[in-house]
Amino acid sequence: MIGEPPDAYVGQEFSTRHSAHKAGVHRPLQAGICGTKATGAESIVLSGGYKDDEDYGNVVVYTGHGGQDSSKNQVADQTLEDSGNAALVTSYLEGLLVRVLRGAHKDSKYAPKSGYRYDGLFRVTSYGSKLGIDDHLIWQFRLEACEGTPIPAPVEAAGLPAVDELPFEGDSDQPAAGSETPDRVTTTVQRIVRSSVVKRQVKAWHDNQCQVCALRIEVPGGSYSEGAHIQALGSPHNGPDITANVLCLCPNCHVMLDAGAIVLSDDLIVIKAGSEMGPLRTHPRHKIDLNCVRQHRERWRQ
Amino acid sequence: MIGEPPDAYVGQEFSTRHSAHKAGVHRPLQAGICGTKATGAESIVLSGGYKDDEDYGNVVVYTGHGGQDSSKNQVADQTLEDSGNAALVTSYLEGLLVRVLRGAHKDSKYAPKSGYRYDGLFRVTSYGSKLGIDDHLIWQFRLEACEGTPIPAPVEAAGLPAVDELPFEGDSDQPAAGSETPDRVTTTVQRIVRSSVVKRQVKAWHDNQCQVCALRIEVPGGSYSEGAHIQALGSPHNGPDITANVLCLCPNCHVMLDAGAIVLSDDLIVIKAGSEMGPLRTHPRHKIDLNCVRQHRERWRQ
Numbered sequence: 001m002i003g004e005p006p007d008a009y010v011g012q013e014f015s016t017r018h019s020a021h022k023a024g025v026h027r028p029l030q031a032g033i034c035g036t037k038a039t040g041a042e043s044i045v046l047s048g049g050y051k052d053d054e055d056y057g058n059v060v061v062y063t064g065h066g067g068q069d070s071s072k073n074q075v076a077d078q079t080l081e082d083s084g085n086a087a088l089v090t091s092y093l094e095g096l097l098v099r100v101l102r103g104a105h106k107d108s109k110y111a112p113k114s115g116y117r118y119d120g121l122f123r124v125t126s127y128g129s130k131l132g133i134d135d136h137l138i139w140q141f142r143l144e145a146c147e148g149t150p151i152p153a154p155v156e157a158a159g160l161p162a163v164d165e166l167p168f169e170g171d172s173d174q175p176a177a178g179s180e181t182p183d184r185v186t187t188t189v190q191r192i193v194r195s196s197v198v199k200r201q202v203k204a205w206h207d208n209q210c211q212v213c214a215l216r217i218e219v220p221g222g223s224y225s226e227g228a229h230i231q232a233l234g235s236p237h238n239g240p241d242i243t244a245n246v247l248c249l250c251p252n253c254h255v256m257l258d259a260g261a262i263v264l265s266d267d268l269i270v271i272k273a274g275s276e277m278g279p280l281r282t283h284p285r286h287k288i289d290l291n292c293v294r295q296h297r298e299r300w301r302q
Numbered sequence: 303m304i305g306e307p308p309d310a311y312v313g314q315e316f317s318t319r320h321s322a323h324k325a326g327v328h329r330p331l332q333a334g335i336c337g338t339k340a341t342g343a344e345s346i347v348l349s350g351g352y353k354d355d356e357d358y359g360n361v362v363v364y365t366g367h368g369g370q371d372s373s374k375n376q377v378a379d380q381t382l383e384d385s386g387n388a389a390l391v392t393s394y395l396e397g398l399l400v401r402v403l404r405g406a407h408k409d410s411k412y413a414p415k416s417g418y419r420y421d422g423l424f425r426v427t428s429y430g431s432k433l434g435i436d437d438h439l440i441w442q443f444r445l446e447a448c449e450g451t452p453i454p455a456p457v458e459a460a461g462l463p464a465v466d467e468l469p470f471e472g473d474s475d476q477p478a479a480g481s482e483t484p485d486r487v488t489t490t491v492q493r494i495v496r497s498s499v500v501k502r503q504v505k506a507w508h509d510n511q512c513q514v515c516a517l518r519i520e521v522p523g524g525s526y527s528e529g530a531h532i533q534a535l536g537s538p539h540n541g542p543d544i545t546a547n548v549l550c551l552c553p554n555c556h557v558m559l560d561a562g563a564i565v566l567s568d569d570l571i572v573i574k575a576g577s578e579m580g581p582l583r584t585h586p587r588h589k590i591d592l593n594c595v596r597q598h599r600e601r602w603r604q
Contacts, residue, residue, distance in 0.1 A: 054537055061538045093561070095492030123491070126534050128562065128601030137603070140538055187498045189425065190397030190528065191553070195492035217554060218575075219561035220602060226492065232428050235356055236363045236442055251493070251553030252519060259395070259521035260430065273520075299430030300522060301439070 001027075001042045003097050003121065010120040010150065013112060014101075017045075025118045026101045033065055033084030037222070040096040041087040041124075044143075045116070048105025050074075052132045052140065055108035057151040060100065060122065063132070064088065064139035074134035080221035088141045089221035092124040095195045097146060109154040120149035193254070198243055199227020202286060206248035211281040212262060212270050215250045228254040230264070231292035237299065244289035247280075260300030264293045303329070303344050305399050305423065312422040312452065315414060316403075319347075327420045328403045335367055335386030339524070342398040343389040343426075346445075347418070350407025352376075354434045354442065357410035359453040362402065362424065365434070366390065366441035376436035382523040390443045391523035394426040397497045399448060411456040422451035495556070500545055501529020504588060508550035513583040514564060514572050517552045530556040532566070533594035539601065546591035549582075562602030566595045 005024040014020040017029050026043040027034050035041035046055060049072055050063035064085040067076040080086055091098055100119045102111050110119075122143040132138035145151065208225035209216040217224040228249045231239030239245050249257060256262045262272045268288060270277040280288075307326040316322040319331050328345040329336050337343035348357060351374055352365035366387040369378040382388055393400055402421045404413050412421075424445040434440035447453065510527035511518040519526040530551045533541025541547050551559060558564045564574045570582040570590060582590075 056537065059537060093492075095490045097490050125536075126539065126560065128539070129603055130538075130601065142534075142536065142538065187496050188397045188399050189494060190395075190497035191493075191495040192491060193493045194489050196489045215554065217557055217563070219558060219563040221561075224557050224561070232444075234427075234444065235358065235361060236432075236444065237428065237430070251557055252517070255519055255526050255553055256521060258428065259523075259526070261519070261521040298432065301431055 002040065003099075005099065005118070008118050010118060011152070012118045014116040014118070015114075017103075017116065020101055020116050020118065023118075025099055031065070031084060033087055035087030035091070036083050037086035037090055039087065040090040040094055041084070041098050043099035043101060044088075045101045045103055046108065046111070047103030047116075048107045048111070050132075050138075051134065052138055053107070055102075055110050057110045057154060058145040058149070060143045062088075062141045062143055064141065067136055067138070074132050074136040074138065077137035078129075078139050080139065085139050086221055088124055089127060092127055092141070093219070093222050093224050094200065095123065095193075097121040097123060098143060100143065102152070109156065110152045111155075112152075113155070117152070119152055121146045122149065191255070193226050193251075195227070196241070198241055199246055202227050202243050202246045203248045205283040205286045206281070208248065209281065210250040210253050211247050212249055212253040212257075212277075214281060217250060224251075225249060226251055226254045228257050230257070230289075231295040232258070232299075237295065239292055239295065240289070242289070244287050245292040247288075257296075260296075263297040263300055265297075266290055266293065268293070304342065305401075307401065307420070310420050312420060313454070314420050316418040316420070317416075319418065322403055322418050322420065325420075327401055333367070333386060335389055337389030337393070338385050339388035339392055341389065342392040342396055343386070343400050345401035345403060346390075347403045347405055348410065348413070349405030349418075350409045350413070352434075352440075353436070354440055355409070357404075357412050359412045359456060360447040360451070362445045364390075364443045364445055366443065369438055369440070376434050376438040376440065379439035380431075380441050382441060387441050388523055390426055391429060394429055394443070395521070395524050395526050396502065397425065397495075399423040399425060400445060402445065404454070411458065412454045413457075414454075415457070419454070421454055423448045424451065493557070495528050495553075497529065498543070500543055501548055504529050504545050504548045505550045507585040507588045508583070510550065511583065512552035512555050513549050514551055514555040514559075514579075516583060519552060526553075527551065528553055528556045530559050532559070532591075533597040534560070534601075539597065541594055541597065542591070544591070546589050547594040549590075559598075562598075565599040565602055567599075568592055568595065570595070 008023040008025050020026050032045045034043045052063045054061035064078050066078045066082045069075045100122050102119050103116045104114045105111050125142050125144050127141045129139045203225050208223040225248050228247045230245050268280040310325040310327050322328050334347045336345045354365045356363035366380045368380045368384045371377045402424050405418045406416045407413050427444050427446050429443045431441045505527050510525040527550050530549045532547050572579040
């Protein structure tokens with residue numbers, strides 16, 4: 001259920017949460033976050049329920065769930081134990097896309113005038129905690145519109161910041177949606193890791209523990225690893241996109257695998273600078289394609 | 303001189319190498335690669351000089367420099383010691399954009415009919431070595447057109463593969479330029495690292511050695527690190543894009559810094575899970591802004 005909903009289009013309006021639910025945009029009828037720590041967040045609702053929220057159209061600062069009384073005052077600290085907050089951390093760590101539903105409210109000029117509107121896919125680009133306006137700890141998640149997600153036309157109102165005042169995150173994967181062409185001269189992409197169903201399966205088998213160095217990177221609310229193709233996809237390498245051609249690695253070992261600083265022997269010993277470093281960590285359900293191992297090794301035969 | 307040339311547009315044709323030189327597209331008059339290990343590759347020329355080259359329009363498999371006789375036969379092994387080849391490795395490691403100039407030749411349907419044509423910015427997405435057609439070791443670099451770089455109209459000819467036969471690299475940072483919308487449901491960006499002048503300066507001071515764990519990732523032809531903002535850019539963190547707010551880190555420590563698994567004390571001690579891990583590595587010219595350090599630490603006050 002991650003990604004574009006099958007029966008709704010970006011910009012589609014819904015008179016009620018129930019109709020957005022039926023269209024598969026946001027399934028819960030009450031909760032603002034749909035998802036769990038295991039699955040990541042499918043969707044969120046921006047409807048002005050949290051005083052610390054910020055909405056810049058293509059960038060949203062979204063306050064996590066919990067700690068409010070019935071009058072929407074923050075009366076207790078939020079935690080990452082909360083299932084919805086943990087879901088957003090998983091979305092950050094896994095790079096999952098999150099559907100955003102905006103509801104009518106007065107604090108955002110990007111909110112619809114009434115009801116709800118599906119505003120497309122966003123990505124969680126950072127998160128952190130702070131003392132909120134009500135002096136309790138809150139968790140906040142920065143979400144950025146994905147490439148191709150349009151910015152809704154703003155409703156002009158006094159006291160709201162103009163769009164062009166806003167600074168954007170230099171580490172995001174793209175210029176803010178709808179902005180001008182990025183400065184391709186001074187800022188370039190150094191490294192990108194794509195996530196996919198195949199990679200997620202391998203990472204799940206190994207529970208984010210690196211198959212080369214055994215490190216599991218623990219961060220507040222989760223752990224992190226990367227899926228790495230052994231034999232690279234695309235010409236000239238033409239590796240297959242199957243679990244038998246993917247390893248679960250920490251980012252450092254991923255960089256080294258991709259650049260040939262580590263290779264594998266046919267009996268799955270890790271070789272670094274010509275020296276055997278020890279066996280690759282394995283999982284009973286994770287078969288490795290030795291043809292891919294050989295193709296990768298041959299790529300660095302200097 | 304990296305990036306778009308000031309006096310040329312994508313698709314512009316040049317009758318000679320000299321006119322492409324004058325326009326700042328490709329400065330050398332003979333060499334196919336412009337650049338050094340220190341600077342990265344500014345530009346390359348695709349003109350059919352190497353039998354193992356492949357040209358798919360938006361993806362190019364480019365053979366490195368060296369080892370040829372005057373009849374363009376490969377008579378010796380290529381190496382990464384060659385300045386041009388080393389430049390392309392730097393472009394890969396740093397994520398630098400490379401200008402591509404295509405020259406007329408019969409082996410690519412994307413080549414111009416005569417003279418040369420500037421075909422825009424590409425990125426090196428992988429590299430490796432293999433035995434070439436002439437049975438000597440060659441290095442090859444896969445380059446992909448950047449977003450916004452158009453594919454030239456192909457000249458149809460017998461024996462050349464059709465565009466839609468080609469598989470593309472799943473790990474690239476974007477769908478191939480000119481292709482359909484990416485599958486946003488199943489493949490998402492997990493992590494992206496942007497490079498910039500500010501980050502490159504910090505990485506140069508530290509010679510790619512991680513300021514937290516002291517690791518320098520060595521790969522064939524170079525070493526790798528990442529520039530990491532301490533206080534994140536953009537709302538709600540709003541950190542400045544200055545060297546005093548950037549650290550040189552290995553990818554693993556970068557992930558941990560971004561997700562609050564490591565923070566710094568005001569006397570620049572690295573703190574991981576509440577324990578002091580030792581001092582941050584420093585460089586005399588690299589001042590750290592303690593305000594940024596505090597803002598980052600406060601972001602993880604749970």
